[in-house]
Amino acid sequence: MKKKHHITRRKAIIEGVGALGALLLTGCIKKAPPTYGNILRMGDALTYAAHRALLPGQSLVKEYQHSDISAFPATGTTNPGDPINRGDHKIPYSEEYARLHKASFKDWRLSIEGSVARPGAYSLADLQKFQSRTQITRHSCEEGWTAIAEWTGVSLGRILNDAGILKSARYINFYAYDGYMESIDMLDAFHPQTILAYGMNGQDLPIAHGAPLRLRVETQIGYKSVKYLQRIVVTDEFVDNGDNGWAWYTGI
Amino acid sequence: MTDLPQAIAQSHSKRANIRHRPWVRVCHWIVTLSFFALTFSGAEILMVHPRLYWGDAGNDLTPALFELPISRNYQHGGWQKPEPFFKTASAPVSASRTYDIFNKNGWGRSLHFLSAWLLVITGLVYLIAGIVTGHFKQRLWPHTSEFSASVIRKDFIRHLGKMPVSADGERYGPLQKYTYMTVIFLLFPLTVMTGLAMSPAITAAYPFLLKMFAGAQSARTIHFFAAVVLLLFLVVHVVMVIRSGFRQQIQAITWGK
Numbered sequence: 001m002k003k004k005h006h007i008t009r010r011k012a013i014i015e016g017v018g019a020l021g022a023l024l025l026t027g028c029i030k031k032a033p034p035t036y037g038n039i040l041r042m043g044d045a046l047t048y049a050a051h052r053a054l055l056p057g058q059s060l061v062k063e064y065q066h067s068d069i070s071a072f073p074a075t076g077t078t079n080p081g082d083p084i085n086r087g088d089h090k091i092p093y094s095e096e097y098a099r100l101h102k103a104s105f106k107d108w109r110l111s112i113e114g115s116v117a118r119p120g121a122y123s124l125a126d127l128q129k130f131q132s133r134t135q136i137t138r139h140s141c142e143e144g145w146t147a148i149a150e151w152t153g154v155s156l157g158r159i160l161n162d163a164g165i166l167k168s169a170r171y172i173n174f175y176a177y178d179g180y181m182e183s184i185d186m187l188d189a190f191h192p193q194t195i196l197a198y199g200m201n202g203q204d205l206p207i208a209h210g211a212p213l214r215l216r217v218e219t220q221i222g223y224k225s226v227k228y229l230q231r232i233v234v235t236d237e238f239v240d241n242g243d244n245g246w247a248w249y250t251g252i
Numbered sequence: 253m254t255d256l257p258q259a260i261a262q263s264h265s266k267r268a269n270i271r272h273r274p275w276v277r278v279c280h281w282i283v284t285l286s287f288f289a290l291t292f293s294g295a296e297i298l299m300v301h302p303r304l305y306w307g308d309a310g311n312d313l314t315p316a317l318f319e320l321p322i323s324r325n326y327q328h329g330g331w332q333k334p335e336p337f338f339k340t341a342s343a344p345v346s347a348s349r350t351y352d353i354f355n356k357n358g359w360g361r362s363l364h365f366l367s368a369w370l371l372v373i374t375g376l377v378y379l380i381a382g383i384v385t386g387h388f389k390q391r392l393w394p395h396t397s398e399f400s401a402s403v404i405r406k407d408f409i410r411h412l413g414k415m416p417v418s419a420d421g422e423r424y425g426p427l428q429k430y431t432y433m434t435v436i437f438l439l440f441p442l443t444v445m446t447g448l449a450m451s452p453a454i455t456a457a458y459p460f461l462l463k464m465f466a467g468a469q470s471a472r473t474i475h476f477f478a479a480v481v482l483l484l485f486l487v488v489h490v491v492m493v494i495r496s497g498f499r500q501q502i503q504a505i506t507w508g509k
Contacts, residue, residue, distance in 0.1 A: 040359055043366030051453055059456040064308070069337070071313035071344045078348040138308055138468060140452050142357050144301030145311035146468050201337040201344075208348045219453045245358035251453030252365055 030238045033248045048249035058191050061218040064136040064148050072147040074208030077178040080228055097177040105212040114234035117164025124212055130154040133195055141222045151216050152199030157190040168236045174215055177228040184217055193218040221250035271508050279378040280505055289367035294479060296360040299323035304476060308467035313345055325353045392433055398426035417497035439482050446475035
């Protein structure tokens with residue numbers, strides 16, 4: 001049995017290439033969000049620095065009454081497992097998501113990796129065992145519209161602590177089944193209203209809104225609230241996937 | 253052609269003991285630049301969602317105050333059948349979008365905020381300098397006599413007739429003072445405040461902004477109207493500059509001559 005753990009040259013090469021590939025996949029790693037010499041990204045960086053320097057840390061966003069709940073458009077990806085979308089590279093299709101959806105997400109697991117003492121995989125039932133938080137908040141889309149909904153879930157900070165987040169951690173990266181990726185800093189990650197939501201308006205989170213689990217970052221614009229969560233990677237440095245043309249920090 | 257306009261200009265510049273101060277000239281052109289960038293990017297942002305609302309929530313599935321036919325997103329109707337969230341009558345609904353909307357907000361929003369930084373920083377410098385140097389008190393605050401209705405009426409009629417060519421040596425007229433004061437102390441601060449009232453992080457720290465403008469969408473609507481009034485001001489401003497000697501006025505605000 002011990003032979004299994006021997007590091008042969010062939011294995012070392014294969015694993016080395018694999019690790020390099022993984023590194024290329026996740027992109028370059030940097031200390032802070034880069035500006036790419038782009039004046040627009042410099043403006044975004046100024047906004048980020050100013051918000052962090054001037055705003056009192058972790059103020060709570062306004063919470064609304066149940067009667068304030070409004071209609072809520074589902075935009076962006078509205079079902080990564082919809083076979084109609086297969087072949088259209090603008091709308092990503094995930095066979096794995098379709099399979100998990102078919103089994104009512106019983107086999108779905110949220111993987112937590114990176115700078116944590118206890119990396120692991122959480123099922124929906126695991127997440128629902130933690131103390132829940134319900135909040136009625138306003139979603140601000142970058143397009144200009146807003147919508148109010150009630151979200152139920154578990155505080156992201158609670159889960160990160162459960163996984164034993166390391167002191168060196170600086171960024172939390174979210175990967176979704178539709179191929180989408182976003183990251184936030186520690187201030188937003190441990191904001192009391194930043195939750196991993198499995199419920200919306202008193203029901204299970206609908207497919208169109210990111211079932212079975214989505215992120216809610218209430219202090220930023222809607223596109224930071226990643227739908228269809230697959231895995232969370234905690235990193236000590238900024239994971240740079242290149243300039244996608246959109247501001248990384250969108251508290252404004 | 254005679255040298256008459258030049259002669260008038262010369263006679264004006266001779267008694268021109270009040271010139272545009274250097275910091276006024278610098279601020280004027282930086283604000284002009286940022287205002288154009290804000291208008292351009294603001295129009296792009298509005299095109300992505302050309303609907304305006306009142307209150308805190310507003311989207312394609314809720315009624316709008318009004319809609320502007322300014323992009324292909326106008327009444328696009330690309331939605332799946334709405335499904336209610338609750339089993340009650342007139343419950344709020346959810347619907348999935350099926351339409352590939354026009355959206356250039358990636359650069360639109362970032363350009364808007366970058367130029368807003370330019371406007372806010374320059375605006376703050378201008379306000380502080382205006383108070384410290386007595387600029388507002390000396391040049392913009394109306395004289396006691398200029399509060400009277402007859403003086404304002406007279407000034408209005410004067411604007412309808414032929415205007416003399418004048419450089420910056422002239423004192424501002426009462427209507428000019430009122431207009432500049434409205435732009436500086438009401439319209440620009442209003443656009444900035446309503447802009448901030450749309451920010452989730454800033455309204456979390458300063459919730460009075462949401463109360464002040466009756467919600468994030470109301471703030472967006474007021475932001476739009478304040479911008480429209482500023483654009484109207486720009487048109488009138490430029491017309492007046494042309495009518496009172498374009499070359500002289502541009503030189504005065506640029507080089508201080």
